[in-house]
Amino acid sequence: MASLLYFLCTFLTFSSYFREISAVNYVVKNEAGLQHTGGTKFENIIGGIPYTIQIMGQINNFIWSTVLQENTPEDRKVLENDSVFVYIKDFIGGEAVTWGSNRINVSAVYLRDYNEPMDLKWEFTSLLYHEMTHVFQWNGEGKCPQTVVEGVADYTILKANFFPPGFKPSGAGKQRDQGYDYTARSFEYCDTLTPNFVAKFNKMIRKTYDVSFFKTITGKPVEQLWKDYKAKYPGVNYSRLN
Incomplete structure:
Protein backbone atom coordinates (compact mmCIF):
# COMPACT_ATOMS: atom_id res chain seq x y z
CA MET A 1 0.00 0.00 0.00
CA ALA A 2 2.81 2.42 0.90
CA SER A 3 4.55 1.89 -2.46
CA LEU A 4 1.27 2.40 -4.33
CA LEU A 5 0.63 5.64 -2.43
CA TYR A 6 4.15 6.85 -3.24
CA PHE A 7 3.63 5.99 -6.91
CA LEU A 8 0.38 7.97 -7.01
CA CYS A 9 1.97 10.99 -5.29
CA THR A 10 4.94 10.85 -7.64
CA PHE A 11 2.62 10.65 -10.64
CA LEU A 12 0.66 13.68 -9.46
CA THR A 13 3.85 15.55 -8.68
CA PHE A 14 5.31 15.26 -12.14
CA SER A 15 2.10 15.38 -14.12
CA SER A 16 0.74 18.53 -15.74
CA TYR A 17 -2.83 19.58 -15.09
CA PHE A 18 -4.74 21.67 -17.57
CA ARG A 19 -7.92 23.57 -16.90
CA GLU A 20 -9.48 26.23 -19.06
CA ILE A 21 -10.88 29.21 -17.17
CA SER A 22 -11.52 32.44 -19.05
CA ALA A 23 -9.93 30.85 -22.16
CA VAL A 24 -6.57 30.36 -20.42
CA ASN A 25 -5.00 26.99 -19.66
CA TYR A 26 -3.16 26.62 -16.35
CA VAL A 27 -0.24 24.22 -16.33
CA VAL A 28 1.53 23.33 -13.07
CA LYS A 29 4.54 21.06 -12.56
CA ASN A 30 6.26 20.19 -9.31
CA GLU A 31 9.69 19.62 -10.80
CA ALA A 32 11.38 19.66 -7.39
CA GLY A 33 9.49 16.47 -6.56
CA LEU A 34 8.74 14.74 -3.28
CA GLN A 35 12.43 14.16 -2.65
CA HIS A 36 12.77 17.90 -2.02
CA THR A 37 11.34 19.29 1.22
CA GLY A 38 10.06 22.33 -0.65
CA GLY A 39 8.34 20.08 -3.16
CA THR A 40 6.76 18.10 -0.33
CA LYS A 41 5.54 21.29 1.36
CA PHE A 42 4.03 22.35 -1.95
CA GLU A 43 2.00 19.15 -2.00
CA ASN A 44 1.10 18.76 1.67
CA ILE A 45 0.80 22.32 2.99
CA ILE A 46 -0.06 24.46 -0.02
CA GLY A 47 -2.36 21.95 -1.68
CA GLY A 48 -0.28 20.97 -4.65
CA ILE A 49 -1.31 21.14 -8.26
CA PRO A 50 -5.12 21.15 -7.74
CA TYR A 51 -5.01 24.16 -5.40
CA THR A 52 -2.57 26.03 -7.65
CA ILE A 53 -4.77 25.60 -10.72
CA GLN A 54 -7.84 26.68 -8.78
CA ILE A 55 -6.22 29.84 -7.42
CA MET A 56 -4.59 30.70 -10.76
CA GLY A 57 -8.04 30.94 -12.30
CA GLN A 58 -9.25 33.24 -9.53
CA ILE A 59 -6.12 35.40 -9.75
CA ASN A 60 -6.35 35.61 -13.54
CA ASN A 61 -9.93 36.83 -13.38
CA PHE A 62 -9.09 39.30 -10.58
CA ILE A 63 -6.25 40.81 -12.60
CA TRP A 64 -8.34 41.09 -15.76
CA SER A 65 -11.51 42.40 -14.14
CA THR A 66 -10.28 44.50 -11.21
CA VAL A 67 -6.64 45.54 -11.51
CA LEU A 68 -5.93 45.91 -15.23
CA GLN A 69 -9.54 45.85 -16.42
CA GLU A 70 -8.61 44.02 -19.60
CA ASN A 71 -12.19 43.06 -20.33
CA THR A 72 -11.96 42.01 -23.97
CA PRO A 73 -9.56 39.73 -25.85
CA GLU A 74 -8.30 42.80 -27.73
CA ASP A 75 -7.12 44.33 -24.44
CA ARG A 76 -5.08 41.29 -23.45
CA LYS A 77 -1.74 39.77 -24.31
CA VAL A 78 -1.73 36.78 -26.62
CA LEU A 79 -0.21 34.00 -24.55
CA GLU A 80 1.88 31.20 -25.96
CA ASN A 81 -0.40 28.16 -26.23
CA ASP A 82 -3.08 30.25 -24.44
CA SER A 83 -1.46 29.07 -21.22
CA VAL A 84 0.22 30.15 -18.00
CA PHE A 85 2.84 27.77 -16.64
CA VAL A 86 3.94 27.44 -13.00
CA TYR A 87 6.98 25.33 -12.13
CA ILE A 88 8.11 24.44 -8.61
CA LYS A 89 11.88 24.29 -9.10
CA ASP A 90 15.00 23.76 -7.02
CA PHE A 91 16.79 27.10 -7.34
CA ILE A 92 18.30 29.79 -5.12
CA GLY A 93 18.05 33.51 -5.72
CA GLY A 94 14.56 34.73 -4.93
CA GLU A 95 11.08 33.58 -4.10
CA ALA A 96 9.78 33.40 -7.67
CA VAL A 97 10.48 34.75 -11.13
CA THR A 98 8.45 35.23 -14.29
CA TRP A 99 10.30 34.49 -17.52
CA GLY A 100 9.45 34.29 -21.18
CA SER A 101 5.95 35.56 -21.74
CA ASN A 102 3.98 33.22 -19.52
CA ARG A 103 6.19 31.05 -17.32
CA ILE A 104 6.60 31.36 -13.55
CA ASN A 105 9.25 29.58 -11.51
CA VAL A 106 8.61 29.28 -7.76
CA SER A 107 11.64 28.38 -5.65
CA ALA A 108 11.29 25.09 -3.79
CA VAL A 109 14.20 26.28 -1.65
CA TYR A 110 12.17 29.32 -0.60
CA LEU A 111 9.17 27.12 0.19
CA ARG A 112 11.40 24.78 2.20
CA ASP A 113 12.97 27.57 4.27
CA TYR A 114 9.93 29.83 4.65
CA ASN A 115 9.40 30.79 8.30
CA GLU A 116 7.43 34.04 8.47
CA PRO A 117 4.27 35.29 10.25
CA MET A 118 1.91 34.39 7.40
CA ASP A 119 1.36 30.71 6.65
CA LEU A 120 3.04 29.13 3.64
CA LYS A 121 -0.16 28.68 1.62
CA TRP A 122 -0.97 32.39 2.06
CA GLU A 123 2.58 33.35 1.03
CA PHE A 124 2.47 31.12 -2.05
CA THR A 125 -0.84 32.68 -3.10
CA SER A 126 0.60 36.17 -2.63
CA LEU A 127 3.55 35.25 -4.85
CA LEU A 128 1.19 34.10 -7.59
CA TYR A 129 -0.78 37.36 -7.47
CA HIS A 130 2.47 39.25 -8.05
CA GLU A 131 3.98 36.97 -10.68
CA MET A 132 0.78 36.47 -12.67
CA THR A 133 0.45 40.24 -12.94
CA HIS A 134 3.73 40.17 -14.88
CA VAL A 135 2.19 37.69 -17.28
CA PHE A 136 -0.81 39.89 -18.11
CA GLN A 137 0.43 43.47 -17.69
CA TRP A 138 1.85 45.64 -20.47
CA ASN A 139 5.35 47.11 -20.17
Missing part, protein backbone atom coordinates in the same frame (compact mmCIF):
# COMPACT_ATOMS: atom_id res chain seq x y z
CA GLY A 140 5.69 49.48 -23.11
CA GLU A 141 7.39 46.73 -25.13
CA GLY A 142 10.28 46.84 -22.67
CA LYS A 143 10.46 50.65 -22.40
CA CYS A 144 8.72 50.91 -19.04
CA PRO A 145 11.16 51.07 -16.08
CA GLN A 146 11.35 47.81 -14.17
CA THR A 147 10.63 49.63 -10.92
CA VAL A 148 7.28 50.73 -12.34
CA VAL A 149 6.53 47.22 -13.66
CA GLU A 150 7.22 45.76 -10.21
CA GLY A 151 5.12 48.49 -8.62
CA VAL A 152 2.10 47.42 -10.66
CA ALA A 153 2.63 43.78 -9.62
CA ASP A 154 2.83 44.77 -5.95
CA TYR A 155 -0.24 46.95 -6.42
CA THR A 156 -2.09 43.75 -7.32
CA ILE A 157 -1.24 42.07 -4.01
CA LEU A 158 -2.18 45.30 -2.24
CA LYS A 159 -5.53 45.44 -4.01
CA ALA A 160 -6.16 41.74 -3.35
CA ASN A 161 -5.29 42.13 0.36
CA PHE A 162 -2.48 39.60 -0.01
CA PHE A 163 0.35 41.96 0.95
CA PRO A 164 2.73 40.73 3.68
CA PRO A 165 3.16 42.34 7.14
CA GLY A 166 6.38 44.04 6.03
CA PHE A 167 4.69 45.81 3.11
CA LYS A 168 5.58 49.51 3.26
CA PRO A 169 2.85 51.88 4.50
CA SER A 170 1.48 54.83 2.56
CA GLY A 171 3.99 57.67 2.40
CA ALA A 172 7.15 55.58 2.69
CA GLY A 173 9.97 55.95 0.21
CA LYS A 174 12.63 58.42 -0.94
CA GLN A 175 11.66 58.63 -4.60
CA ARG A 176 8.66 57.95 -6.80
CA ASP A 177 10.25 55.11 -8.80
CA GLN A 178 11.69 53.14 -5.90
CA GLY A 179 9.74 50.09 -7.01
CA TYR A 180 7.73 47.26 -5.49
CA ASP A 181 5.65 48.21 -2.41
CA TYR A 182 6.89 51.82 -2.38
CA THR A 183 5.59 52.37 -5.91
CA ALA A 184 2.45 50.32 -5.27
CA ARG A 185 1.51 52.69 -2.45
CA SER A 186 2.02 55.71 -4.69
CA PHE A 187 -0.26 54.08 -7.29
CA GLU A 188 -2.83 53.58 -4.54
CA TYR A 189 -2.65 57.33 -3.93
CA CYS A 190 -3.08 58.03 -7.66
CA ASP A 191 -6.26 55.94 -7.48
CA THR A 192 -7.71 58.45 -5.03
CA LEU A 193 -7.19 61.20 -7.61
CA THR A 194 -8.23 59.22 -10.68
CA PRO A 195 -10.22 56.03 -10.03
CA ASN A 196 -8.78 52.95 -11.77
CA PHE A 197 -5.49 54.75 -12.33
CA VAL A 198 -3.48 51.53 -12.71
CA ALA A 199 -5.86 50.10 -15.32
CA LYS A 200 -5.68 53.34 -17.33
CA PHE A 201 -1.92 53.50 -16.97
CA ASN A 202 -1.55 49.87 -18.08
CA LYS A 203 -3.50 50.56 -21.26
CA MET A 204 -1.30 53.58 -22.06
CA ILE A 205 1.95 51.60 -21.76
CA ARG A 206 0.90 48.87 -24.16
CA LYS A 207 3.34 50.01 -26.88
CA THR A 208 5.57 52.59 -25.20
CA TYR A 209 6.22 54.51 -22.01
CA ASP A 210 6.55 58.18 -21.15
CA VAL A 211 6.55 59.85 -17.76
CA SER A 212 4.00 62.33 -19.14
CA PHE A 213 1.39 59.55 -18.95
CA PHE A 214 1.00 60.34 -15.24
CA LYS A 215 -0.10 63.89 -16.07
CA THR A 216 -2.33 62.70 -18.89
CA ILE A 217 -4.25 60.48 -16.45
CA THR A 218 -4.25 62.58 -13.27
CA GLY A 219 -3.79 66.13 -14.57
CA LYS A 220 -0.61 66.53 -12.49
CA PRO A 221 3.04 66.02 -13.53
CA VAL A 222 4.71 63.13 -11.78
CA GLU A 223 6.94 65.39 -9.66
CA GLN A 224 3.88 67.17 -8.26
CA LEU A 225 2.11 63.88 -7.67
CA TRP A 226 5.04 62.64 -5.59
CA LYS A 227 5.25 65.90 -3.64
CA ASP A 228 1.52 65.84 -2.86
CA TYR A 229 1.65 62.15 -1.94
CA LYS A 230 4.48 62.68 0.54
CA ALA A 231 2.73 65.71 2.03
CA LYS A 232 -0.41 63.65 2.65
CA TYR A 233 1.44 61.32 5.06
CA PRO A 234 3.66 63.57 7.20
CA GLY A 235 3.57 61.25 10.21
CA VAL A 236 5.42 58.32 8.61
CA ASN A 237 8.77 57.51 10.24
CA TYR A 238 10.88 57.84 7.11
CA SER A 239 14.18 57.20 8.87
CA ARG A 240 12.93 53.69 9.61
CA LEU A 241 11.12 53.00 6.36
CA ASN A 242 13.22 54.60 3.62
Whole structure:
Protein backbone atom coordinates (compact mmCIF):
# COMPACT_ATOMS: atom_id res chain seq x y z
CA MET A 1 0.00 0.00 0.00
CA ALA A 2 2.81 2.42 0.90
CA SER A 3 4.55 1.89 -2.46
CA LEU A 4 1.27 2.40 -4.33
CA LEU A 5 0.63 5.64 -2.43
CA TYR A 6 4.15 6.85 -3.24
CA PHE A 7 3.63 5.99 -6.91
CA LEU A 8 0.38 7.97 -7.01
CA CYS A 9 1.97 10.99 -5.29
CA THR A 10 4.94 10.85 -7.64
CA PHE A 11 2.62 10.65 -10.64
CA LEU A 12 0.66 13.68 -9.46
CA THR A 13 3.85 15.55 -8.68
CA PHE A 14 5.31 15.26 -12.14
CA SER A 15 2.10 15.38 -14.12
CA SER A 16 0.74 18.53 -15.74
CA TYR A 17 -2.83 19.58 -15.09
CA PHE A 18 -4.74 21.67 -17.57
CA ARG A 19 -7.92 23.57 -16.90
CA GLU A 20 -9.48 26.23 -19.06
CA ILE A 21 -10.88 29.21 -17.17
CA SER A 22 -11.52 32.44 -19.05
CA ALA A 23 -9.93 30.85 -22.16
CA VAL A 24 -6.57 30.36 -20.42
CA ASN A 25 -5.00 26.99 -19.66
CA TYR A 26 -3.16 26.62 -16.35
CA VAL A 27 -0.24 24.22 -16.33
CA VAL A 28 1.53 23.33 -13.07
CA LYS A 29 4.54 21.06 -12.56
CA ASN A 30 6.26 20.19 -9.31
CA GLU A 31 9.69 19.62 -10.80
CA ALA A 32 11.38 19.66 -7.39
CA GLY A 33 9.49 16.47 -6.56
CA LEU A 34 8.74 14.74 -3.28
CA GLN A 35 12.43 14.16 -2.65
CA HIS A 36 12.77 17.90 -2.02
CA THR A 37 11.34 19.29 1.22
CA GLY A 38 10.06 22.33 -0.65
CA GLY A 39 8.34 20.08 -3.16
CA THR A 40 6.76 18.10 -0.33
CA LYS A 41 5.54 21.29 1.36
CA PHE A 42 4.03 22.35 -1.95
CA GLU A 43 2.00 19.15 -2.00
CA ASN A 44 1.10 18.76 1.67
CA ILE A 45 0.80 22.32 2.99
CA ILE A 46 -0.06 24.46 -0.02
CA GLY A 47 -2.36 21.95 -1.68
CA GLY A 48 -0.28 20.97 -4.65
CA ILE A 49 -1.31 21.14 -8.26
CA PRO A 50 -5.12 21.15 -7.74
CA TYR A 51 -5.01 24.16 -5.40
CA THR A 52 -2.57 26.03 -7.65
CA ILE A 53 -4.77 25.60 -10.72
CA GLN A 54 -7.84 26.68 -8.78
CA ILE A 55 -6.22 29.84 -7.42
CA MET A 56 -4.59 30.70 -10.76
CA GLY A 57 -8.04 30.94 -12.30
CA GLN A 58 -9.25 33.24 -9.53
CA ILE A 59 -6.12 35.40 -9.75
CA ASN A 60 -6.35 35.61 -13.54
CA ASN A 61 -9.93 36.83 -13.38
CA PHE A 62 -9.09 39.30 -10.58
CA ILE A 63 -6.25 40.81 -12.60
CA TRP A 64 -8.34 41.09 -15.76
CA SER A 65 -11.51 42.40 -14.14
CA THR A 66 -10.28 44.50 -11.21
CA VAL A 67 -6.64 45.54 -11.51
CA LEU A 68 -5.93 45.91 -15.23
CA GLN A 69 -9.54 45.85 -16.42
CA GLU A 70 -8.61 44.02 -19.60
CA ASN A 71 -12.19 43.06 -20.33
CA THR A 72 -11.96 42.01 -23.97
CA PRO A 73 -9.56 39.73 -25.85
CA GLU A 74 -8.30 42.80 -27.73
CA ASP A 75 -7.12 44.33 -24.44
CA ARG A 76 -5.08 41.29 -23.45
CA LYS A 77 -1.74 39.77 -24.31
CA VAL A 78 -1.73 36.78 -26.62
CA LEU A 79 -0.21 34.00 -24.55
CA GLU A 80 1.88 31.20 -25.96
CA ASN A 81 -0.40 28.16 -26.23
CA ASP A 82 -3.08 30.25 -24.44
CA SER A 83 -1.46 29.07 -21.22
CA VAL A 84 0.22 30.15 -18.00
CA PHE A 85 2.84 27.77 -16.64
CA VAL A 86 3.94 27.44 -13.00
CA TYR A 87 6.98 25.33 -12.13
CA ILE A 88 8.11 24.44 -8.61
CA LYS A 89 11.88 24.29 -9.10
CA ASP A 90 15.00 23.76 -7.02
CA PHE A 91 16.79 27.10 -7.34
CA ILE A 92 18.30 29.79 -5.12
CA GLY A 93 18.05 33.51 -5.72
CA GLY A 94 14.56 34.73 -4.93
CA GLU A 95 11.08 33.58 -4.10
CA ALA A 96 9.78 33.40 -7.67
CA VAL A 97 10.48 34.75 -11.13
CA THR A 98 8.45 35.23 -14.29
CA TRP A 99 10.30 34.49 -17.52
CA GLY A 100 9.45 34.29 -21.18
CA SER A 101 5.95 35.56 -21.74
CA ASN A 102 3.98 33.22 -19.52
CA ARG A 103 6.19 31.05 -17.32
CA ILE A 104 6.60 31.36 -13.55
CA ASN A 105 9.25 29.58 -11.51
CA VAL A 106 8.61 29.28 -7.76
CA SER A 107 11.64 28.38 -5.65
CA ALA A 108 11.29 25.09 -3.79
CA VAL A 109 14.20 26.28 -1.65
CA TYR A 110 12.17 29.32 -0.60
CA LEU A 111 9.17 27.12 0.19
CA ARG A 112 11.40 24.78 2.20
CA ASP A 113 12.97 27.57 4.27
CA TYR A 114 9.93 29.83 4.65
CA ASN A 115 9.40 30.79 8.30
CA GLU A 116 7.43 34.04 8.47
CA PRO A 117 4.27 35.29 10.25
CA MET A 118 1.91 34.39 7.40
CA ASP A 119 1.36 30.71 6.65
CA LEU A 120 3.04 29.13 3.64
CA LYS A 121 -0.16 28.68 1.62
CA TRP A 122 -0.97 32.39 2.06
CA GLU A 123 2.58 33.35 1.03
CA PHE A 124 2.47 31.12 -2.05
CA THR A 125 -0.84 32.68 -3.10
CA SER A 126 0.60 36.17 -2.63
CA LEU A 127 3.55 35.25 -4.85
CA LEU A 128 1.19 34.10 -7.59
CA TYR A 129 -0.78 37.36 -7.47
CA HIS A 130 2.47 39.25 -8.05
CA GLU A 131 3.98 36.97 -10.68
CA MET A 132 0.78 36.47 -12.67
CA THR A 133 0.45 40.24 -12.94
CA HIS A 134 3.73 40.17 -14.88
CA VAL A 135 2.19 37.69 -17.28
CA PHE A 136 -0.81 39.89 -18.11
CA GLN A 137 0.43 43.47 -17.69
CA TRP A 138 1.85 45.64 -20.47
CA ASN A 139 5.35 47.11 -20.17
CA GLY A 140 5.69 49.48 -23.11
CA GLU A 141 7.39 46.73 -25.13
CA GLY A 142 10.28 46.84 -22.67
CA LYS A 143 10.46 50.65 -22.40
CA CYS A 144 8.72 50.91 -19.04
CA PRO A 145 11.16 51.07 -16.08
CA GLN A 146 11.35 47.81 -14.17
CA THR A 147 10.63 49.63 -10.92
CA VAL A 148 7.28 50.73 -12.34
CA VAL A 149 6.53 47.22 -13.66
CA GLU A 150 7.22 45.76 -10.21
CA GLY A 151 5.12 48.49 -8.62
CA VAL A 152 2.10 47.42 -10.66
CA ALA A 153 2.63 43.78 -9.62
CA ASP A 154 2.83 44.77 -5.95
CA TYR A 155 -0.24 46.95 -6.42
CA THR A 156 -2.09 43.75 -7.32
CA ILE A 157 -1.24 42.07 -4.01
CA LEU A 158 -2.18 45.30 -2.24
CA LYS A 159 -5.53 45.44 -4.01
CA ALA A 160 -6.16 41.74 -3.35
CA ASN A 161 -5.29 42.13 0.36
CA PHE A 162 -2.48 39.60 -0.01
CA PHE A 163 0.35 41.96 0.95
CA PRO A 164 2.73 40.73 3.68
CA PRO A 165 3.16 42.34 7.14
CA GLY A 166 6.38 44.04 6.03
CA PHE A 167 4.69 45.81 3.11
CA LYS A 168 5.58 49.51 3.26
CA PRO A 169 2.85 51.88 4.50
CA SER A 170 1.48 54.83 2.56
CA GLY A 171 3.99 57.67 2.40
CA ALA A 172 7.15 55.58 2.69
CA GLY A 173 9.97 55.95 0.21
CA LYS A 174 12.63 58.42 -0.94
CA GLN A 175 11.66 58.63 -4.60
CA ARG A 176 8.66 57.95 -6.80
CA ASP A 177 10.25 55.11 -8.80
CA GLN A 178 11.69 53.14 -5.90
CA GLY A 179 9.74 50.09 -7.01
CA TYR A 180 7.73 47.26 -5.49
CA ASP A 181 5.65 48.21 -2.41
CA TYR A 182 6.89 51.82 -2.38
CA THR A 183 5.59 52.37 -5.91
CA ALA A 184 2.45 50.32 -5.27
CA ARG A 185 1.51 52.69 -2.45
CA SER A 186 2.02 55.71 -4.69
CA PHE A 187 -0.26 54.08 -7.29
CA GLU A 188 -2.83 53.58 -4.54
CA TYR A 189 -2.65 57.33 -3.93
CA CYS A 190 -3.08 58.03 -7.66
CA ASP A 191 -6.26 55.94 -7.48
CA THR A 192 -7.71 58.45 -5.03
CA LEU A 193 -7.19 61.20 -7.61
CA THR A 194 -8.23 59.22 -10.68
CA PRO A 195 -10.22 56.03 -10.03
CA ASN A 196 -8.78 52.95 -11.77
CA PHE A 197 -5.49 54.75 -12.33
CA VAL A 198 -3.48 51.53 -12.71
CA ALA A 199 -5.86 50.10 -15.32
CA LYS A 200 -5.68 53.34 -17.33
CA PHE A 201 -1.92 53.50 -16.97
CA ASN A 202 -1.55 49.87 -18.08
CA LYS A 203 -3.50 50.56 -21.26
CA MET A 204 -1.30 53.58 -22.06
CA ILE A 205 1.95 51.60 -21.76
CA ARG A 206 0.90 48.87 -24.16
CA LYS A 207 3.34 50.01 -26.88
CA THR A 208 5.57 52.59 -25.20
CA TYR A 209 6.22 54.51 -22.01
CA ASP A 210 6.55 58.18 -21.15
CA VAL A 211 6.55 59.85 -17.76
CA SER A 212 4.00 62.33 -19.14
CA PHE A 213 1.39 59.55 -18.95
CA PHE A 214 1.00 60.34 -15.24
CA LYS A 215 -0.10 63.89 -16.07
CA THR A 216 -2.33 62.70 -18.89
CA ILE A 217 -4.25 60.48 -16.45
CA THR A 218 -4.25 62.58 -13.27
CA GLY A 219 -3.79 66.13 -14.57
CA LYS A 220 -0.61 66.53 -12.49
CA PRO A 221 3.04 66.02 -13.53
CA VAL A 222 4.71 63.13 -11.78
CA GLU A 223 6.94 65.39 -9.66
CA GLN A 224 3.88 67.17 -8.26
CA LEU A 225 2.11 63.88 -7.67
CA TRP A 226 5.04 62.64 -5.59
CA LYS A 227 5.25 65.90 -3.64
CA ASP A 228 1.52 65.84 -2.86
CA TYR A 229 1.65 62.15 -1.94
CA LYS A 230 4.48 62.68 0.54
CA ALA A 231 2.73 65.71 2.03
CA LYS A 232 -0.41 63.65 2.65
CA TYR A 233 1.44 61.32 5.06
CA PRO A 234 3.66 63.57 7.20
CA GLY A 235 3.57 61.25 10.21
CA VAL A 236 5.42 58.32 8.61
CA ASN A 237 8.77 57.51 10.24
CA TYR A 238 10.88 57.84 7.11
CA SER A 239 14.18 57.20 8.87
CA ARG A 240 12.93 53.69 9.61
CA LEU A 241 11.12 53.00 6.36
CA ASN A 242 13.22 54.60 3.62
